[in-house]
Structures are given as structure tokens and as C-alpha cells.
Amino acid sequence: MAEAIVTDVAKEILSKMANKVKTISDSLKKINEEANGFGLTKAKLVNANPEKIPNRETDETDSSVDHSEILTCLQTLQCFVVGQGTGFQIEELGRLNQLKGILGIRRLEHVKDKEASKTAKLVEKAKVYALGFCWSGGREGNHNNDEEVLEGLQPHRYLKSLTIVGFGGEKFPSWMLTSHDARDGFLLYSNLIDIQLIDCKKCEVLPTLGLLPCLRDLYISRMDNVRSIGTEFYGNYNDGGYDKILFPCLKSLQLSSMPNLVEWTDAMEPTSTGSVFPCLKDLTILECEQLKSAPCHFPSLEELVISQTKSTTFEKISSKLATLTSLVIGGISELASLPEQLFKNNSSLMSLKIWSCYDLVSLSPHGDVWGFYTSLRSLEISNCEKLSYLPDGMHTLRSLENFEVRSCPNLRSFPSIKGVALPLRTLAISCSDEVLPIDLQSCISLSSLGINECPNLISIPNLQDLHSLSSLTITSCKRLMGLPDGLDYLTRLKSLSIGGFCEELDAFPRLSSIQHASLETLKLYGWAKLNSLPDDIQRFTALTQLSIRKFDQMEALPEWLGNLSSVRNLDLRDCMNLMYLPTAGAMQHLTYLEIWDCPKLKERCVKGSGAEWLKIAHIPNIWIHGYHIKG
Incomplete structure (x- = not known):
């Protein structure tokens, strides 16, 4: 049960964090599904002859088709897959003179060098506002040409969204590291509002992003070689300080799965005109286990999600927070209690969720803390093994609507x-x-x-x-x-x-x-002795979902299940001796069947040959032990 709770909470947090990574449009999200969950969609070709479109499933083209004319009239190409030998080559992008909107370029490992990538002429495509660059995952060997290739893929300065996935170089291209265009002095990419850097595992230094005036959302994930985030990240230092607003519009920042990140330093002491992260609302730090330090200047932060890192990092970040409305803490090592100033300074906190903090003994070492949280609407605590008591005074939480405490086995004193x-x-x-x-x-x-x-x-x-x-x-x-x-x-x-x-x-x-x-949904949990279902569940004629779990001695489901004619979903789990299902007629209304950890029944439901298969063959959607058998 505890593992299930942790999984559910983790899924919820990951889902919430994913929602923070705002993109320019729904279509842009498709750029992030290839490399380990971040890939590119199949091409969508507009104003082209469908009969002349290459075979996108195999990434091959019909060599008898002259597609050069097609390319010149394309307006929308959500994904361009670079071929190896056959298929489209990178230079063919150069002829897409009318291209606009979103463009994802996939399998960039097939591009030879900088000169080849420059033939795509991305710097000339002023109407392309969202770009995704993706190298395939699981590559072996030297990736030095990745740097050359990305160097040649310099976009137009009007770009609004940039995603880089699977880049194997050690450093980002000069057009990302240089603040200004050498040709005219203008700030490069001043229109960028969304950046995602994913699976760039060999890069050791992040690009300078603090000067981008419109950047709203920044997502950095699985950059294994980054050990420090410091001055290079902020930029524009003068005589030991900074005189500009850094990250002036950034609202959402996420750092995730960076196993070697040890320090994230504050920007240097500001001058009278400087500041940093003035608009940041959402900060997420996930799976940065070695991170020991982090900034403490987040004057507008409202939502903080921090998981699987050290307590010193959490304590530093939270030390000066005063505007939090939502806090999620998970898997923080060596955290015995929450920092006292966190309670005192954040009276507007509306949601507090704590999970898998195994060293947590109490929420606060100083007793009553609820008086500070009169706005709290949701409190969830789960899987904190050492938590022994909750502070008294919960009667003051007059706004509390959601209260959940799960899998805290040593909780002896409950308010x-x-x-x-x-x-x-x-x-x-x-x-x-x-x-x-x-x-x-x-x-x-x-x-x-x-x-x-x-x-x-x-x-x-x-x-x-x-x-x-x-x-x-x-x-x-x-x-x-x-x-x-x-x-x-x-x-x-x-x-x-x-x-x-x-x-x-x-x-x-x-x-x-x-x-x-x-009643529409019924889940029955049995125990070792039980060999049958309670027959009075037949009265629930409105049931649409029925789940039966842990009836270890039950060998057969009763025929009277057919009386529950409204049931469409049947879920069978952890019934170790279950072998027999009711007749096909009794299950004629089912549209979904799922079987988990029922070993004897699994053997009898083998598709096409199992003794029970004919009873369930009519069901449109069948899952058995995690495998999608039908549907």
C-alpha cells in the first residue's frame, strides 16, 4: 500500500510539473516525445500533394518522386526526419521558403557537420516561431559533430520557443552563449519565451539566459554533467555586481534529474538597480540528489515543488520566502522538521503536501504552527515513517477542505x-x-x-x-x-x-x-480465508465498475454476476487461486477487463488457446498482467 501511495503522489507531482512547462501551442508539446519520452511527431504537410508525400512511417522516400517542388510550397512541417542515405536530407529544408509556425527536426545524428546543417537556412526562416532539435537516444561513440551541427542550425532572432533534446556536445553553440549579435549589437533571441533543454548529458555549463527579456518558462532536465549553476547562467556582471534585472519575466523554472548538480549559487550582490527572478511564480527541483545549496531570493514565488534533494537546499530556498501559496516536499533527506520561518512568513499558504520524507519527526519542533496557516485549504502527508505526532491546534484551520494522512506507521499522537x-x-x-x-x-x-x-x-x-x-x-x-x-x-x-x-x-x-x-463504482478487498463474494452486491444495479481484490481462496466467479447488467469494467487483482470466470453470457455487457496477479487465471486466459478465452473473446478491451491483449 505504501509503495502505491508513493507512486500515486509521484505521478501527481510529475503531472503537475509537466503542466508548468508551458508551450506556445498544443502542437509544440509533440516535440517532446522522442528521446526517453521527448520525441517528435510525424510530419504534417500543408498545401502539398498527399500522393507525393514520402513514407513517414519508415522515414524513406520514393526515389522516383521529384519532391523538390513539394518542398518549396510547404507552409507547415511539424516534424522533419533527417534520413540516413535515403529519405529527406537536411539541405532540403533550405528550400522551404514559406515555412512558418512550428518545426521539429529529428534524427540530427544523420547530419554530417556544420556546413551541412547550415544548408537548412533556419536563420532565414523568420516565420518559424518554435523550433525543436532532437538527436536519437541510445547512441554510442563520439558525438563531437553534434556541436558543429547545432552551431549551423542557428535560428532567426524572432524565435519564441526552443527545445533541444539529446544533444551530445560538451558545450552549447556560440549563438546560445553570446548575448548580442556581432553584426548589429542587438540582443539575440529577445523574443524567446520558452526554452527546454533535455538530455544534453555531456554539457557542463548552462547557457547565459538571464538577459532574455521575454523568457517566461525554462525547463532543464537530465543534464548529467552540470555540476554548478553560477554566474554564467545569469550574465552581465559589472564590478562585482549586476545592474540589470535578470530573468525579468521568468515565471516558471524547473530543474529535474541532474544527478551531479552540487551547487546553484545566488547571483552576486545587486547594485541599486539590479534584481533577479522578480516575477518567478513556480519553482520545481526534482531528483537533484547531490544539490547542497541554492539561491534564496525569490520575491514573488507562489508554488514550490522540491523532491529528492538535500535538506540544506530546501532550507536555503525557503529561508526568505514570504509569498507561497502551494508547497510540495518529497523525499528530502535529513529533514527532521520544517523550517520555523516557513510557517511564520507564509500566512497565505493554501496547499501543503509532504511525502516520503523518511527522517521527518514532526512538522515543527516548536509545537503549535497552525495559527500561522489560517488560509490552508489542503494538507496531505504520506509515507513519512518517523513522523510521530502532528501539532495540536488544528481547530484553527477554518479554511481546511482537504486533509489526508497516509502510511505514517509511527504516528502516535494525532491532534x-x-x-x-x-x-x-x-x-x-x-x-x-x-x-x-x-x-x-x-x-x-x-x-x-x-x-x-x-x-x-x-x-x-x-x-x-x-x-x-x-x-x-x-x-x-x-x-x-x-x-x-x-x-x-x-x-x-x-x-x-x-x-x-x-x-x-x-x-x-x-x-x-x-x-x-x-452506487456506480465498487471495490471489494478480501483476505486469506474468503472463498466467495458477498451475494448482496447484486442489489447494486447501477454499478458500472467492479473491482475484486485479494479473495485468495476463491476459485470461481459466480454466474450471478450477470445480474449486474450495467457493469462495463471488471478488474480482478491478487486472487491467487482464481481459475474460472462466469459464462460469456454473464459477461456480455463488459467492455473492459483487467486481470493482475491472478496467476492461475492468467494461464487459462491465453489468447486463442486458454480454457477461459472464449468466455472473454468478445470483450473489446482486455489487459492481463500489464499486457494489452486486445483493444
Whole structure:
């Protein structure tokens, strides 16, 4: 369960961080899918004869077709794949005189040198506002020509978005490292608003980006050889200080998967007219395990995501923050408690999420901290093994709507908020107490309630007052002997996950107390003794999704499952002895079947030859042990 929680939280964080990498348009996102998840899409050709378009699936062309005329009239080419021997060559881009919008160039390892790449004439394509350069992953040997090739791919100065993926050179080209155009003194690429540098594993130094006046979003990932981010990153120093605003428009910055990054220094002390990161709203640092230091001047920072790095880095970054509204902390080593100034200086904090901080003992060493967080709406803590207590005073969190504590096995002291009416809408709790520390009857606004991994819990209070509840989860409570009272009053309940109770029980608790038929999603968790499903689930005629897990002694699913004619999705997991499915007729309405860790059933569902295959062959979408068998 703990691993699943960490995975879920990590996915959520990664998803959130991905959303921060804003691109010029939805199409630009397609540039980032090739090398280890960042690639280029197939070509989209506009104003060309479709019959003369090369075979883009094989990256080959019909040698009998004269496509030079096609190229001259193309206006949109989202992806150009450089051929090796056959296929389009880089010089053919030079004839795309009308090209505009987004252009991704893929398989640049097939370009010989600078002179060849210059024939693409990108510097002349003023209407191309977004460029993606991609070298294939997994290459071996010397990549010295990557530097020459990228040097020759200098874009037009009106470029707005630049993505570089898989570049194998040790340094970036001069057109990225030079602040001004030697021809006229103008600032190069002053229109750039989005930069992504990904998988440039041999580069040791980042380009100077602090002077770009319009840069809003910067994403740097998997640059393994970068050990320090310093003055070269900011630029324009005069006599020991800087006299300009550096990164004047930057709003989102992400550093991720940089295993050798040790230090990220502050810009030098500013002069009276200088400043740095004045507009930065979102900062994400992920998987920089060696990073020991970082800047502390982020005057406008609202969202901070920091994960898998050292506590000193987090403490330095947070030391002067005063504008945070959202904080996510994950996998910070040697972090025993959160810095005191973080609580005192950020009264506008609305969301706090902490996960997998294995050395965390308490949120604060000085007791009550909730008084500083009157705006807090969401608090989530998960997988913090040493966390022993939460501070008292949670009754002051009058704005709290979401409260989740999961997989904190040593949490012995839980703040009591009994008799306090909080505006909670989501509550998920894991604790070691015999009685829940929260007065559920007072949480009348709850729409989602989760009670998980409470090994000593012996009872759950009556739920009849929770009229707004639409989702209820009660799982892995090994001393529970039955269901709570009041379930028949939950007329809005749509989703129910239940089970994993006392293993002395020979049968699943009766669900007859749930009288209404509004339930749409049902997850049943069994235990070692159980050899059958509770037959009263037949009353849930509105069910569309049914999940059955950990019924270890059950060998066959009952034929009466066919009575649940509304069920479209069936999920079977961790049923070690399950071998037999109901008839095809009983499963005729299914559109999705997933089977995980049911070894005997897996063998009997082999496509085309398994004993159970004919029963499920009609189902449009089938997954078995992670493999997409059909659909």
C-alpha cells in the first residue's frame, strides 16, 4: 500500500510539473516525445500533394518522386526526419521558403557537420516561431559533430520557443552563449519565451539566459554533467555586481534529474538597480540528489515543488520566502522538521503536501504552527515513517477542505479535532488509534472519506449525518469486524471501496445496510480465508465498475454476476487461486477487463488457446498482467 501511495503522489507531482512547462501551442508539446519520452511527431504537410508525400512511417522516400517542388510550397512541417542515405536530407529544408509556425527536426545524428546543417537556412526562416532539435537516444561513440551541427542550425532572432533534446556536445553553440549579435549589437533571441533543454548529458555549463527579456518558462532536465549553476547562467556582471534585472519575466523554472548538480549559487550582490527572478511564480527541483545549496531570493514565488534533494537546499530556498501559496516536499533527506520561518512568513499558504520524507519527526519542533496557516485549504502527508505526532491546534484551520494522512506507521499522537466543525470535503486518514481522532459527525460537508491502514481501529462511528458523501473507502483495518452504521443514509454515495478487515471473519460483512441503488463504482478487498463474494452486491444495479481484490481462496466467479447488467469494467487483482470466470453470457455487457496477479487465471486466459478465452473473446478491451491483449 505504501509503495502505491508513493507512486500515486509521484505521478501527481510529475503531472503537475509537466503542466508548468508551458508551450506556445498544443502542437509544440509533440516535440517532446522522442528521446526517453521527448520525441517528435510525424510530419504534417500543408498545401502539398498527399500522393507525393514520402513514407513517414519508415522515414524513406520514393526515389522516383521529384519532391523538390513539394518542398518549396510547404507552409507547415511539424516534424522533419533527417534520413540516413535515403529519405529527406537536411539541405532540403533550405528550400522551404514559406515555412512558418512550428518545426521539429529529428534524427540530427544523420547530419554530417556544420556546413551541412547550415544548408537548412533556419536563420532565414523568420516565420518559424518554435523550433525543436532532437538527436536519437541510445547512441554510442563520439558525438563531437553534434556541436558543429547545432552551431549551423542557428535560428532567426524572432524565435519564441526552443527545445533541444539529446544533444551530445560538451558545450552549447556560440549563438546560445553570446548575448548580442556581432553584426548589429542587438540582443539575440529577445523574443524567446520558452526554452527546454533535455538530455544534453555531456554539457557542463548552462547557457547565459538571464538577459532574455521575454523568457517566461525554462525547463532543464537530465543534464548529467552540470555540476554548478553560477554566474554564467545569469550574465552581465559589472564590478562585482549586476545592474540589470535578470530573468525579468521568468515565471516558471524547473530543474529535474541532474544527478551531479552540487551547487546553484545566488547571483552576486545587486547594485541599486539590479534584481533577479522578480516575477518567478513556480519553482520545481526534482531528483537533484547531490544539490547542497541554492539561491534564496525569490520575491514573488507562489508554488514550490522540491523532491529528492538535500535538506540544506530546501532550507536555503525557503529561508526568505514570504509569498507561497502551494508547497510540495518529497523525499528530502535529513529533514527532521520544517523550517520555523516557513510557517511564520507564509500566512497565505493554501496547499501543503509532504511525502516520503523518511527522517521527518514532526512538522515543527516548536509545537503549535497552525495559527500561522489560517488560509490552508489542503494538507496531505504520506509515507513519512518517523513522523510521530502532528501539532495540536488544528481547530484553527477554518479554511481546511482537504486533509489526508497516509502510511505514517509511527504516528502516535494525532491532534484531536472532535467537536470542531471544519469545512472538510475530503478526509483520508491512517492512524494507530483504536478510535478515530476526528468527530466524523461534525464533518457534514464531506464528499470523500477514506479510512485506510488503521491496524488498531476497532470501530467507526455512525455515518448517518454525512449526507453529502459520494465516495467512501474503508480498507486494511485488521481489527474491524463489520461496517459502520448509517450507510443506508448515504443516498449520494457513488463510489465504495471496502474490505481488508479482521482475518478471523469467515465471510465478507453483509452490505444489505446499503439500501439505495445509486452506487456506480465498487471495490471489494478480501483476505486469506474468503472463498466467495458477498451475494448482496447484486442489489447494486447501477454499478458500472467492479473491482475484486485479494479473495485468495476463491476459485470461481459466480454466474450471478450477470445480474449486474450495467457493469462495463471488471478488474480482478491478487486472487491467487482464481481459475474460472462466469459464462460469456454473464459477461456480455463488459467492455473492459483487467486481470493482475491472478496467476492461475492468467494461464487459462491465453489468447486463442486458454480454457477461459472464449468466455472473454468478445470483450473489446482486455489487459492481463500489464499486457494489452486486445483493444
